Amino acid sequence: MSKFKVGDRVRVIDEAGGAKLGDIATVTAVQPDEDGCFYCVLDSLSFGAHGLYEHRLELLPAAPQQAGPVRTVTRREIVPGEYGNLEIFGDASAIMRDWTDPASCREAARIFNEIADVLEEQS
Secondary structure: OOOOOOOOEEEEOOOOOOOOOOOEEEEEEEEEOOOOOEEEEEOOOOOOOOEEEHHHEEEOOOOOOOOOOOOOOOOOOOOOEEEOOEEEOOOOOEEEOOOOOHHHHHHHHHHHHHHHHHHHHHO
16 A cells, blocks of 8 residues: 555655656555556656656645634624513613513523623623
């Protein structure tokens, strides 16, 4: 089995067939010969050769991934809207329309506690 695979970036470490020491290329195919040696077909070399035997090449480390302009941020935020008989505004203030039902008061208290947790996290 070859020590290289398609897509690997390699550097020439042993000049042969016009290849220059230090040339860099990408492996596009790996072919065994009749003796069991592996020949790497390369995408580009300065001398235009088709490829080299693997013992004339070294694997280059993978290029580090650069940070892109997009990142995932997970945070909780207060969303204005109506929640049961409670209305939340953009500034996190709220108004409750009906204070007479114990269940709706408990639900409002739960929502207020949730809002308080978010405000605490943001401060």
